[in-house]
Every structure is written in C-alpha cells, then in structure tokens.
Amino acid sequence: MAFLEINQLHKSYGPVDVLKGINIAIEEGGFLVLVGPSGCGKSTLLNTIAGLEDITSGAIKIDGSVVNDLHPSKRDIAMVFQSYALYPSMNVRDNIAFGLEMRGASKEERADAVAGVADMLQIGHLLDRRPGQLSGGQRQRVAMGRALVRDPKLFLFDEPLSNLDAKLRVDMRTEIKRLHQKLSATIVYVTHDQIEAMTLATQIAVLKDGVLQQVGSPDEVYNTPANLFVADFMGSPTMNLIPAKLEKNDAGVHVELSRESGSIILPVREKAGALDKLIGKNIVFGIRPEDVTDAEGQDAAATDVAQAECHVEVVEPTGADKYVVTHLGGKELIARMRAGFGVNPGDKMPFNFNMGKAHFFDPASEMRVA
Amino acid sequence: MTNMSGKFSRALLYSILIVFAVYYMLPLYVMVVNSVKELDEIRQGAMLSLPQKFTIEPWLSAWSTAQIGVDPTGLKPYFINSILMVVPAVFLSTMLGAVNGYVLTKWQFPGHRIVFGLLLLSCFIPFQIVLIPMARILGTLGIAGTTSGLVFVHMIYGIGFTTLFFRNYYDAFPTELVRAATIDGAGFFRIFYRILLPSSGPIIVVTVIWQFTNVWNDFLFGASFADADSQPVTVALNNLVSSSTGVKEYNVHFAGAILAALPTLVVYIVSGRYFVRGLMAGAVKG
Ligand SMILES: Nc1ncnc2c1ncn2[C@@H]1O[C@H](COP(=O)(O)OP(=O)(O)OP(=O)(O)O)[C@@H](O)[C@H]1O
Ligand SMILES: [Mg+2]
Numbered sequence: 051m052a053f054l055e056i057n058q059l060h061k062s063y064g065p066v067d068v069l070k071g072i073n074i075a076i077e078e079g080g081f082l083v084l085v086g087p088s089g090c091g092k093s094t095l096l097n098t099i100a101g102l103e104d105i106t107s108g109a110i111k112i113d114g115s116v117v118n119d120l121h122p123s124k125r126d127i128a129m130v131f132q133s134y135a136l137y138p139s140m141n142v143r144d145n146i147a148f149g150l151e152m153r154g155a156s157k158e159e160r161a162d163a164v165a166g167v168a169d170m171l172q173i174g175h176l177l178d179r180r181p182g183q184l185s186g187g188q189r190q191r192v193a194m195g196r197a198l199v200r201d202p203k204l205f206l207f208d209e210p211l212s213n214l215d216a217k218l219r220v221d222m223r224t225e226i227k228r229l230h231q232k233l234s235a236t237i238v239y240v241t242h243d244q245i246e247a248m249t250l251a252t253q254i255a256v257l258k259d260g261v262l263q264q265v266g267s268p269d270e271v272y273n274t275p276a277n278l279f280v281a282d283f284m285g286s287p288t289m290n291l292i293p294a295k296l297e298k299n300d301a302g303v304h305v306e307l308s309r310e311s312g313s314i315i316l317p318v319r320e321k322a323g324a325l326d327k328l329i330g331k332n333i334v335f336g337i338r339p340e341d342v343t344d345a346e347g348q349d350a351a352a353t354d355v356a357q358a359e360c361h362v363e364v365v366e367p368t369g370a371d372k373y374v375v376t377h378l379g380g381k382e383l384i385a386r387m388r389a390g391f392g393v394n395p396g397d398k399m400p401f402n403f404n405m406g407k408a409h410f411f412d413p414a415s416e417m418r419v420a
Numbered sequence: 421m422t423n424m425s426g427k428f429s430r431a432l433l434y435s436i437l438i439v440f441a442v443y444y445m446l447p448l449y450v451m452v453v454n455s456v457k458e459l460d461e462i463r464q465g466a467m468l469s470l471p472q473k474f475t476i477e478p479w480l481s482a483w484s485t486a487q488i489g490v491d492p493t494g495l496k497p498y499f500i501n502s503i504l505m506v507v508p509a510v511f512l513s514t515m516l517g518a519v520n521g522y523v524l525t526k527w528q529f530p531g532h533r534i535v536f537g538l539l540l541l542s543c544f545i546p547f548q549i550v551l552i553p554m555a556r557i558l559g560t561l562g563i564a565g566t567t568s569g570l571v572f573v574h575m576i577y578g579i580g581f582t583t584l585f586f587r588n589y590y591d592a593f594p595t596e597l598v599r600a601a602t603i604d605g606a607g608f609f610r611i612f613y614r615i616l617l618p619s620s621g622p623i624i625v626v627t628v629i630w631q632f633t634n635v636w637n638d639f640l641f642g643a644s645f646a647d648a649d650s651q652p653v654t655v656a657l658n659n660l661v662s663s664s665t666g667v668k669e670y671n672v673h674f675a676g677a678i679l680a681a682l683p684t685l686v687v688y689i690v691s692g693r694y695f696v697r698g699l700m701a702g703a704v705k706g
Contacts, residue, residue, distance in 0.1 A: 102599050123605035135596040139618030148614075152605035196600075 052111075053078040053236050054099070054204060059108035061091075061098055061260075068094050070260040072108070076253055079234040083247040085283070086257035092240040095257070096206050099238060100129050113203055123152070128197035129206040132213065134189045136181035136196075143177040146195045153200075167195045170229075187218045194229070207239040211246065223249060244284050248272065256280050273407075278416040281336050281409060290342070292379035293413070294335040296328045305335050305408075307378045309361075314378070316356040320406045324420035328410065333419070336409035339373065342385035343402050344393070354406040360385075362397040376401070455479065455674035462670050478669070482660070482676035486669070489648070489659045495676055497649075498656030502636060502683075504567050505652055509574035510631040516575070517582020517627060518620065522612050524583070525590040526598045536587060542580035547640050550577075558645060565647035573645060574635045582627050589623040590616065625694040633684050653680045 052075035061069040068091045076082045084092045097103040099110055101122035109116050117125050128149075136145050144151075146167060147160040155163070168174040171191045181189060190210065197205055210226075211219045227250055230237060241247055247254050247268070254271045256263040256279070264276040275281035281289045295306040296318075303322040304315050318325065341349070348355060360383075364375040367389065374385045374393055385401055393399060410419045454462055455478050457471040484494035523529075524536050554573055555564065563569035593616060601611045642652040651659075657680045661673050 097599075100599075100603060102602065122599075122603045127603065129600065129603050131596045131600060133594060133596050135594065135600040137597060137601070137615055139615070148601070148606075149604035152610070196604075 052076060053080065053113055054082075054238065055111040056099070057109045057111075059095070059098065059110065060106045061094055061103065062106050068260050069098070072262055074255055074262070074265055076236065076238070078236055081230055081237045081239065081250055081252045083251035083254050084238065084240045084257055085242070085244060085247045085254060087283070088242070090257045091260040092257055093208055096129075096208050096238060096240050099204075100127055100206055101125050126203040127206055128200050128202040129208065130193045130197050130210045132209040134181075134193040136189060136192055138181055141178050141180055142173065142184070142192050145181065145192060146199050149196065149200050163199050167199045170198070171195050186214050187222065190214060190222060198229075198233075203236065205235055205237045207237065209240055209242065212242065226250060244286060247284075256283060274418065275409065276418055278334060278411050281411070281418070285338060287339050287373065287384050289336050289338045289409070290381070290383045291411075292335045292381050292383060294333055294379055296325060296331060296333050296410070298329045303329065305333075307335065308380070309378050314358040314360070316358060316403050316405060318354075318405055318408070320354040321408065321410065321420045325410055328412065328419060332413055334411040334413050335379070336411060337403060338407065339384045339386040341404035341407040342383065343404075344387045344391050345400060345402050347388040347391065348402045349404055352404045352406055354404070356403045356405050357400045358403065359398055360401045362393055362395055362399060365393055365395055451674045451678055455671055455678060457671055459667070459669060459671055478671035478675040479679070481669070482672045482679055486660055486672050486676065487663045488656050489663060495653055495656055495660065495679055498651055498653040499679070501567060501650055502652040502654070505570045505574070506632060506635045509571045509578065509635045510628055512571070512575045513578030513582050513631050514624065514627045516579050518586045518617065518624070519612065520579065520583040521586025521590045522616055524587045525593070526595060527608070536583070539580045539583045543584065551640075551644055555645065564645065565650060567650045569645055570641060570650065570652070573641050574638065578631050578634070581630060585623055585627045585630070586620075589620065593619070622694055625691050629687055629691060632687050636684050
C-alpha cells in the first residue's frame with residue numbers, strides 16, 4: 051500500500067481553482083519530486099499535504115490514515131522552506147530543538163537529539179550562532195537539521211536549494227540524496243530545477259496549471275513523456291519539437307520535415323507499427339539533442355538511424371560537447387556533437403537522427419503517440 | 421560640482437540648520453535659565469541672561485510645596501498619578517496593538533480588512549467627539565474619576581495607532597516562520613511570544629515612545645475624566661500656573677513645566693535612535 055496517497059485533490063481560493071483533481075501515490079521510502087512552471091500549484095500542493103492550507107475536496111492519506119482535518123503538527127511531517135524559515139531570535143540549537151520542545155521533550159532528550167543531528171550534518175560548531183550569522187549553505191543545513199531532528203514520517207521540501215549558488219546547490223543535492231538513502235525517509239520535494247528532479251527522484255510528478263501531466267520514474271518521464279508539455283519541460287537543452295508530416299510509401303513509413311530548400315525525409319522503422327493512425331497527417335516530431343549527432347558520435351546501441359544533410363547555422367561549444375543548430379520545419383533544431391568534431395557555421399553536413407528514440411505527438415491532443 | 425561651490429552650499433546649509441536649531445532651542449533655554457533664578461531677578465527683565473545668583477529653590481518648590489489649586493502639595497503627587505496612568509496604559513495598548521497586528525497579518529479572517537479600516541479610522545477621531553460618550557461609559561463601568569478610568573480611555577484611544585504600527589511591521593514578517601512554527605507544534609500565543617515578539621524590538625520602541633508621549637502629554641482627558649486625587653501632572657501644571665495666590669512665581673512655573681516635560685524628554689533621548697530606525701522599518705512595507 052502506498053505511504054502517501056492523494057486522491058482527487060481539489061483546492062481553490064474562492065473562484066480560482068489552483069489544484070484540479072490531483073492523484074498521486076508514493077511508496078514508503080520514495081522520493082517524489084514535483085516539478086512544473088512557476089504558479090502551477092507546487093507549493094500549494096505541498097502546503098495541503100502539510101495541512102497549512104485546507105483542501106476543497108479529495109483526500110490525503112499518510113501511512114494509511116486520512117489526515118484531511120488533522121492539524122499540521124499532528125501529521126508527523128517536517129517541512130523545509132525555500133527561505134529556510136529559521137527563527138531569527140533563537141540560536142541554531144534552539145531552532146533545531148524548538149519542535150521537540152513544543153512536543154514536551156525533556157532537556158536531556160533535546161540535547162541528545164540536537165547533538166545527533168548536528169553530528170550528521172556537521173553543524174556542531176554552529177550551534178550557538180544566530181541564523182543571521184550563518185552563510186546560505188549553513189542555514190540550509192540548519193533547516194534540514196530542524197526537519198531531521200523530529201524523525202517524522204514524511205519530509206516536505208519546498209525548493210530548498212533555490213537560494214544557493216550553483217556550486218553549493220550541486221553539493222547539497224548530493225547530500226540530500228545521501229541522506230535519503232541513509233534514512234530511507236519518504237520525501238516530497240518541490241523544485242524548478244529539472245536536473246534536481248532527475249537526480250533525486252524515484253518518482254517525478256509534472257504539474258501544469260494545477261493538473262498533473264505525468265507521474266513516473268525519471269526514466270519514464272524523460273524517455274516517454276506523456277505529452278508535448280512534459281517533453282518540452284524535461285531535459286536541457288529541451289527536446290526539439292518540430293511540426294512534420296508522416297507519410298507512407300513502398301519503402302515504408304517516413305517523417306517529412308520541410309525547410310527552405312525542399313524537405314528532408316527521415317525513414318521510421320522501429321516505431322512505425324504504432325503510428326498507423328497518423329499516416330498522412332500532420333504530427334509533431336520530437337527528438338532530443340543527444341539523439342541528433344554527427345556520424346561518428348552516434349550512440350553505438352542505436353539500431354534505427356536516419357541520416358540527412360543539414361545546413362549548420364550556429365555552433366555552440368560547451369566544453370564537453372558542441373551544440374549545433376540548424377533549421378527544420380520552421381524551427382531551430384539543436385544537435386549534440388562531439389567536442390572535437392570540426393564543424394563551422396555555413397557547412398553542409400550529414401546529421402544522424404536516432405529514430406528509435408524519436409517521439410511522435412498528435413498536434414491536436416498534444417498527446418504522445420509513440 | 422566644483423569643490424568651492426560644494427563647500428559654500430554646505431556652509432549655507434549648516435548656517436540655516438544652526439539658525440533653526442537656535443530658534444527651536446531658545447524657549448527651552450529661557451525656561452531652564454529662568455527656573456534657576458530668583459524671582460526678583462526675573463522681574464528686572466533680562467529673560468535671556470544667565471542667572472546672577474543660582475538657586476534650586478524654584479525646583480524644590482514646584483516639586484513639593486507650590487500651591488496646586490487649594491493644596492500646597494507641589495507637582496509630586498500628580499507626577500505619581502501620571503506615572504500610575506502612563507505605565508499600564510502604554511503597556512496595555514502596546515500589547516493589544518501587537519496582538520491585533522499579529523492577527524491581522526498572520527491569522528487573517530474574513531473581513532480582516534474592514535476591521536483594520538475601522539481601527540485606522542479611530543486614529544482620526546478628534547478627542548472632543550468622544551468626551552461625552554466616554555464619560556457615560558466610564559460611569560457605567562464605575563471607574564469615572566479614577567486612574568483606572570484614565571488608563572482605560574488611553575488604552576482604547578491608543579489601540580488604533582498601535583495596531584497600525586504593528587500591522588505594518590508584521591506584514592513584512594515572513595509568514596513561512598509562522599508556518600514552520602505551526603508544524604513544529606506551537607499554537608497561537610506560543611508563536612506570538614516565542615517567534616514574533618522577540619523580533620519586534622524596533623516597533624515596540626516606536627510604539628512605546630509614541631504612546632508614552634501622547635498619554636503623558638494629554639490634557640483633555642485628564643481634565644475631563646480625573647478627580648482631584650487622580651489628576652495627571654499636565655492638569656496640575658495648569659493649576660499651578662493659574663493658581664492665583666497673588667504673585668506669579670515665574671521661576672517656579674518654569675521649573676514645573678520642565679519637570680512635567682522631563683519624562684518624555686528622557687524617553688526620547690534614551691531611545692530616539694531606535695525610534696527613527698523603527699519608523700523606517702515600518703515605512704518600507706505596508
Ligand atoms: N492565498 C492565495 N489566494 C489566491 N490565489 C493563490 C493564493 N496562493 C496561491 N495562489 C495562486 O495559486 C497558484 C499556485 O501557487 P503556488 O504558490 O502553489 O505556485 P508554485 O507552483 O509553487 O509556483 P513557484 O514555482 O513560483 O513557487 C498561483 O497561480 C497563485 O497565484
Ligand atoms: Mg512555490
């Protein structure tokens with residue numbers, strides 16, 4: 051049975067529906083990451099799980115029991131806020147121990163618990179400081195300590211790393227992952243950052259305008275996005291999504307992509323079977339930059355590769371790779387080539403499309419077909 | 421700007437400031453100087469000159485022996501009345517304002533805006549309008565003519581302002597802290613006095629100064645609602661000055677006026693710096 055279960059959750063502020071029928075279940079020890087654009091309702095969803103916001107309808111179950119009407123302090127959860135929300139007038143020790151104190155723990159219990167957490171997070175030397183005297187990363191640790199010390203059933207994180215600089219964010223990300231593995235805690239985690247989502251999650255839930263778009267493992271969400279929104283949202287650089295036409299002739303099924311000088315034809319073999327319904331129709335052809343390469347840089351495991359001559363417009367070296375930009379179907383297409391590959395703007399060269407990893411979407415419903 | 425004209429405009433600026441400072445300080449100077457002169461010396465005319473013979477007698481007289489109304493008690497008992505009135509009035513109105521501000525920002529209920537609007541409106545009601553209704557209420561409550569009655573009036577009258585101060589201050593106070601404390605298991609009052617109140621230093625100072633000054637300096641309520649034995653020092657000062665026992669003892673009057681103004685002066689000097697800082701903190705948001 052799922053450890054955290056959300057059924058048909060609706061939340062509205064007056065006439066504004068913010069969450070529109072959310073269904074999510076996660077197992078004990080799972081790490082659920084909520085992603086979505088700003089204002090889609092991630093924080094609201096987290097706050098309803100915490101009990102900080104009342105829900106309009108639906109049910110939230112934690113560990114088998116419905117908590118809809120339970121006060122936040124009775125839900126056995128801990129939350130880490132984006133601003134860390136450390137009590138400014140208390141030192142680190144009191145900040146961490148506050149929740150225990152409110153629950154009536156004795157002085158000795160509190161001291162033991164604080165010491166244990168301080169040890170785990172390596173903040174022992176900071177215990178007598180005030181939050182104002184800590185760096186961003188240290189505050190973040192204290193905020194985590196405050197959550198950990200109570201040993202709750204469920205951890206809720208609302209963009210805990212978004213106030214840190216890039217380097218520290220990567221470090222803390224690793225640390226959170228380590229903590230999760232060590233404690234086998236159940237976590238719900240909100241973020242804007244899809245790298246964070248991919249690296250931390252056992253389950254990703256993509257939210258848009260209060261509607262769940264897809265829930266699945268990072269692998270599922272990345273490799274079989276349910277619709278155009280998810281395809282576009284997950285991945286960096288984003289998936290190339292190009293209006294195209296699907297045709298069939300004696301040679302088999304192929305995608306036709308228009309461009310200024312005629313069009314290019316990409317034969318589809320592996321996924322052809324699933325595309326019958328769309329033959330002769332307009333589709334959106336999706337392919338990730340890493341699945342468009344130069345001939346030698348191609349994935350050795352790829353079994354269905356189509357090649358086409360393309361016009362190189364821009365070359366962006368990133369150090370590890372080179373992103374090569376061309377135009378197809380009226381849109382930019384980004385290909386990821388090897389860093390050492392010699393290519394210049396203005397060149398005409400063959401691009402290899404890994405068609406086994408291509409995605410086909412119905413433009414009307416925006417849903418994935420294959 | 422060239423260095424020369426910079427210096428010039430600065431000099432001009434400082435001259436103007438000094439002129440104004442002198443202008444404002446002059447009355448105080450006159451009061452202080454004449455309060456330590458003998459009456460004869462004042463009668464000779466030279467108000468601005470320093471005392472030829474220094475005496476502390478007018479101060480002692482104003483404090484403990486001058487004629488106030490019919491009794492030669494000096495200002496002392498009335499000064500004590502004022503303290504007995506101002507301390508609870510300031511404390512209660514500040515605390516109520518703090519709780520109001522807390523509720524109006526962190527525990528918003530339907531209609532909270534209207535409640536705040538009404539409280540704000542109460543800041544603009546002139547004292548005179550409430551005199552008669554207030555007299556009736558005090559009579560009904562059985563605290564007419566007592567210090568408790570004055571405390572009650574000043575507390576009620578202060579709530580509008582103190583609520584305004586605290587509401588604006590707490591509006592900028594991060595709501596996430598309240599949420600964190602809620603999850604930690606703290607209730608309404610615990611969050612208030614463990615989380616918000618310890619961070620409210622500047623605005624408490626502002627409110628206390630504001631309330632202290634207003635309540636201490638009030639004359640109208642004191643004159644309207646107090647009996648002879650609960651009159652505040654402002655009313656007593658008036659009686660001192662207008663007591664007609666023949667000669668006008670200007671030196672005693674000056675000393676009495678300074679005595680009556682001393683507490684507010686002290687409050688400003690001790691905490692004026694926080695006052696400005698707190699006003700700014702409240703002004704940024706809200
Ligand atoms: N108290 C409120 N009253 C009315 N609308 C609200 C309230 N709180 C949030 N909303 C609306 O609900 C929507 C979701 O807000 P929420 O804070 O959950 O977004 P989010 O996904 O967390 O965004 P971000 O990534 O920017 O933090 C927003 O459109 C917001 O305007
Ligand atoms: Mg948010």
